[in-house]
Amino acid sequence: MVKRGLKHSILTGLTLLALVGTSIGGPSNTVDARGKEKIAPYKNPKLSVEKRVDDLLPRMTLDEKIGQMVQPERNSVTANDIKVYGIGSVLSGGGSLPTTGNKPADWANMVDDFQRGARSTRLGIPIIYGIDAVHGHNNVYGATIFPHNIGLGAANDLKLMKRIGQATAEEVRATGISYTFAPVLAAPQNIRWGRTYEGYSEDPKDTGKLGSALVEGLQGEKNDPDFLKGKHVAASIKHFVGDGLTEGGDDQGNVTEYTEKEIQKHIKPYKEAIKAGARTVMVTYSSINGLKTHGDYHMITEVLKGELGFTGFVISDYNGPQQIAPNDFRESIKRSVNAGIDLFMIPNDWRQFITTTKELVAKGEVSESRIDDAVTRILRVKFENGLFEKPYADQDLVAKGVGGAEHRAIAREAVRKSQVLLKNKNHILPLQKKNSKIFVAGKKADNMGYQAGGWTISWQGGSPQWMGKPEKDLIPGTTILEGIKEKAGKNTKVDFSEDGTGAKGHDVAVVVIGEPPYAEMFGDRDDLGLLQEDIDLLNKVKASGVPMVVLLQSGRPMILTEQLKDMDALVASWLPGSEGGGVADVLFGDYQFTGKLSFTWPRNMEQINTHDKTNPLFKKGFGLRTK
Known part of the structure; x- marks a missing residue:
């Protein structure tokens, strides 16, 4: 093969164009006998992908x-x-x-x-x-x-x-x-x-x-x-x-x-x-x-x-x-x-x-x-x-643009189909819409940063400054609280408290707990128990005597065996993303719970560490319906 520098010093005019058009390192197009430019085969969309690749590769240095x-x-x-x-x-x-x-x-x-x-x-x-x-x-x-x-x-x-x-x-x-x-x-x-x-x-x-x-x-x-x-x-x-x-x-x-x-x-x-x-x-x-x-x-x-x-x-x-x-x-x-x-x-x-x-x-x-x-x-x-x-x-x-109504409707459907009902004591779900008083507790009920999880706007999620405090308005969408208010309608009173204060006197409390946002490298855990702030929240609402529907937002099953007895209903909400209204769709019974666990839910960390799935809290495939 002639070196490129030598070629350029010897060859000129149309001879140069005709030769280098088919040689390694030459231009992408060639000329015909009349000096008219011809499109290189790799630029011809009518040819097969393999023929185009075969033409282009030898042209490359x-x-x-x-x-x-x-x-x-x-x-x-x-x-x-x-x-x-x-x-x-x-x-x-x-x-x-x-x-x-x-x-x-x-x-x-x-x-x-x-x-x-x-x-x-x-x-x-x-x-x-x-x-x-x-x-x-x-x-x-x-x-x-x-x-x-x-x-x-x-x-x-x-x-x-x-x-x-x-x-x-x-x-x-x-x-x-x-x-x-x-x-x-x-x-x-x-x-x-x-x-x-x-x-x-x-x-x-x-x-x-x-x-x-x-x-x-x-x-x-x-x-x-x-x-x-x-x-x-x-x-x-x-x-x-x-x-x-x-x-x-x-x-x-x-x-x-x-x-x-x-x-x-x-x-x-x-x-x-x-x-x-x-x-x-x-x-x-x-x-x-x-x-x-x-x-x-x-x-x-x-x-x-x-x-x-x-x-x-x-x-x-x-x-x-x-x-x-x-x-x-x-x-x-x-x-x-x-x-x-x-x-x-x-x-x-x-x-x-x-x-x-x-x-x-x-x-x-x-x-x-x-x-x-x-x-x-x-x-x-x-x-x-x-x-x-x-x-x-x-x-x-x-x-x-992005985020149109059609796509958000698909996401809302995905949210409601992903909800897994794990407990429903005395058929507390679905929630009643008419003439009832609903108490929503927990900062995670009204925070898009928590709701969307990792890989959202930033690598670790939460806020543009990754590992920062999850932002309520991190992304446009509907929070779980907003979805509940939308579905409840005018005849239902919905009150909200981040720390659980004020639950007494309501017909039911919807308590939202879960993990903070995380992604690779920062999400590994030795202990998958609930956060202390969530345990405190559950205890405060429990003390009010109001029945509790608990929504767990998490990227995996959590260890909550001790707390489960105090919950009247438990829903695995996972990390629903921008359309929190899909959670309300199933809470109020407009749609049936159809989600089933795709992971075994352990009773304790020992089961996780030993890969013991013989007696879990909930088996893979478990999921209740309200009817």
Whole structure:
């Protein structure tokens, strides 16, 4: 192969254009015998995806290929960086918002600016922008926020899951983004894990069905012409594999208690979702018998790409590869590339990744064929995603915005279907609407920060300053208190107290308790007992003598065996998101309770720590009806 510098010094005019148009590193278009420009095959949407990939890949230099393999954080990269380095992807982590604001137009303008940088490169390869839209487009103010996955597991409605996926995809596209890091396909086996609420169920079979349905909603049906395009987005099933199986439920921990045969059960949801069309897979931070999965060739290349036949791209988790060999960046990158990672979510150190990977190839420690495999997979998804034809935001969708009535109605339906009635002494539920006095207690009854949980506006949820005090008006929507007042009507008196003062004299008290917002790394717990503030609240209302209906907002079952005897009714409300009115729908009997537990509810911490499910407080699948 002639060096590029020599080519440019020797060849001129039309001869140059005609030759380099088909050579490695040449321009994207060619000219015919008359000197008229011809569109390069990879730019022709009438050709198959594979033919377009096969045409584009040989045109790329090694630098351009490696550039496609990096995904920086939006705050550490510019449009000019994308142009200079040929960067293939950009992401927003949790709470990483446009500098101009948090409306759909702000997002669309930011993404389009990055896209213009990509389109101005020699080959014009678009970026694919990724974001954690894990229960709706949860970074964006005004978006519809659906219940977290544990609640959707209790609802167990496949058609509803597809509709949620479709609604989420449309809102993501309304911000110019075409790729979401969702859904989680873990089936958590130890609820101490702080990401339990991201799992649909402890049963991998349930997880596979529900996760696959969401994938189809996000991406569209595999054989449809608009698959991944238009109002659909690319999904990322995660985290492959075993992140719900770690010792003690530790986040980013080690899997040692499960045999390879048992782990196979947790691979099946990925197989099912891939069959449904999932086009990207994110790797887990966790280890299996001490080997970080980001460096596990067997799991990524032999199992995922080989046995499961996965043809999309494999993406790392946020700085995940660097955990393989701590303090040895070069070794970490070498092992993760060779293990089969294709796209590297490397927020800040992306320049170092580019120089390191180029050096590894030059020294023969990473093969060019491995680079070609990674880039082939990335380009394949980009073509499928429609980015070469429509790289910029759809302004009609941007103008339509997010959080419309139709999507909120879907979310409200999901909320009411996710509610699980665990106790109903003397048929206290449904609540009476006429001529009754209802007392609502607990600050969590009227606070969107608590109600939506983690991964809402910010990474850990609660407020824009993550780990801060949960904000009442964090997102637009309806709180549980507002939903109760709306449903109760004019003939019912509804009083509210954050600390439970003033319950006496009412017909019934609705007491809302639960966990504060949290996400990965900060959600692991050794003790899943109720917070002392919630115990104090329950005791105060109990002392009034008013019957208690308790709503538990949480990301997992909590230990409340001692308190249960004082409750007349108990409802697992999970983390319902923006449409708290769905809770009121079932409290007042306008809709029947249909939710069933997708996790075993333990009596005590001993049962959690020993995986003892023989005599739980409530079995998986339990859920009462009011009639």
